[in-house]
Amino acid sequence: MELGAAKNRVIVYDAGLCTGCRYCEIACAVWHCGRIDVGQSRIRILFNDENRTEPYAAVNCQHCEEPLCATVCPSEAMHKDRETGWVTVNASTCIGCEMCRAACPLAVPVFDEAQKVAVKCDLCHGEPECVKHCSSRALWLAPREEALRVNERFYLGAGGNP
Amino acid sequence: MEVVEILAILPGADLGFEIAERPDDAQVLIVTGGANLKSKAELQHAYAALKPPRLVVAVGSCAASMGIFKGGYSMTGPIDSIIPVDLYITGCPPRPQVILGALAEALQLSVDGLEPLLRTPEGYRGDPHVDRETCVGCSACANVCPADAIEILDGEGQRVVRFRREACVFCGTCQDVCPTESVTLRAGDPSWYRVKGASTSEAALPLAQCGVCGAAFMPEAQLAWAMRRVEERRSLDAGDRAAIRRSLHVCMACRRSRIPDVREAKRLLTSLEKKTAIVS
Numbered sequence: 001m002e003l004g005a006a007k008n009r010v011i012v013y014d015a016g017l018c019t020g021c022r023y024c025e026i027a028c029a030v031w032h033c034g035r036i037d038v039g040q041s042r043i044r045i046l047f048n049d050e051n052r053t054e055p056y057a058a059v060n061c062q063h064c065e066e067p068l069c070a071t072v073c074p075s076e077a078m079h080k081d082r083e084t085g086w087v088t089v090n091a092s093t094c095i096g097c098e099m100c101r102a103a104c105p106l107a108v109p110v111f112d113e114a115q116k117v118a119v120k121c122d123l124c125h126g127e128p129e130c131v132k133h134c135s136s137r138a139l140w141l142a143p144r145e146e147a148l149r150v151n152e153r154f155y156l157g158a159g160g161n162p
Numbered sequence: 163m164e165v166v167e168i169l170a171i172l173p174g175a176d177l178g179f180e181i182a183e184r185p186d187d188a189q190v191l192i193v194t195g196g197a198n199l200k201s202k203a204e205l206q207h208a209y210a211a212l213k214p215p216r217l218v219v220a221v222g223s224c225a226a227s228m229g230i231f232k233g234g235y236s237m238t239g240p241i242d243s244i245i246p247v248d249l250y251i252t253g254c255p256p257r258p259q260v261i262l263g264a265l266a267e268a269l270q271l272s273v274d275g276l277e278p279l280l281r282t283p284e285g286y287r288g289d290p291h292v293d294r295e296t297c298v299g300c301s302a303c304a305n306v307c308p309a310d311a312i313e314i315l316d317g318e319g320q321r322v323v324r325f326r327r328e329a330c331v332f333c334g335t336c337q338d339v340c341p342t343e344s345v346t347l348r349a350g351d352p353s354w355y356r357v358k359g360a361s362t363s364e365a366a367l368p369l370a371q372c373g374v375c376g377a378a379f380m381p382e383a384q385l386a387w388a389m390r391r392v393e394e395r396r397s398l399d400a401g402d403r404a405a406i407r408r409s410l411h412v413c414m415a416c417r418r419s420r421i422p423d424v425r426e427a428k429r430l431l432t433s434l435e436k437k438t439a440i441v442s
Contacts, residue, residue: 059424096302097378103388
């Protein structure tokens, strides 16, 4: 995929389509860490058997236009690329203060105990593995405007899809 | 090297000690590094050969705690795990003046006329000190410390940030990264000690309780700092500010594992995103 094609596209998640197979988590962990360890996945699928109306949710980076994580980062290690739209951590300038974790309402950045830095979704540099491996197409890559429209329907609209 | 350099100061100083050629001619043993597999036996041998009162002086962070060599495959431990240590001199490395000054003070030798030689020059880095008023307890200092000299102890509703004297290598990295500029390495503290385990400085921060599960998770001051930063850098209406403040007070475990909280967080992010899109 050309870099341009991935520009300013973000991952959208439809809880109504998700089956909870967690292939996304496996694909993410394998791409980023080289092993099947869902604990290392940058995306996290939650499921609740008892709650039939809202059984699934995903903790995944929204690559916000004005990210709170980058707003609070004291060392400018959390960076929003205006060209691609990606929000990524520079591991060599990250000081491990966890301010980004505190600021993100989803606590998307996690603390890597081995390297003592924050790690998070980097959209696999344009071709997210989670999207590629999603068996039910509950995850897809959408232009920012479309993603906003869909998320508005999911999260702001009254009585919308989960 | 620094121990050899004190010889340059010694001719002008009549402190009454001289460098011995062999351990069995000496009363004081000066050790300048951590012990490894090869040096352990040598150290025991040298200590056994010492003449009374058999004083052992550990010079520098490596001798006291192995410093940045801690965990190295050939290291067997700090000096005091092998032979008893009477005196620890701080520094990485300690300056020759400090070594001489500490020895003189500890052994109660007269330093008349030598004071200018023993004074620490201006601008040198000394012990780290944390400002209890401004520290937010984020642990960045502990995470960057190459010598593992800073402890983060969470318990009983508070976080304690503790600077361990014996392990510090005085690199100043904690001072460089501190987001609130709360750490300073200042010279002028005593340059030697007899008992390990003391801290040069400590800060205690009350931990915030999760608004959902009630668990203590992050220092209240850190959350307040993040909130201030958001308010300074973003123009938000009162509703958004309240929503962000609420989300700050939900612990990371709940944010990442409870479906209602995840949905609430996405609702907040979508609403912020919508406003950004309208502005731009």
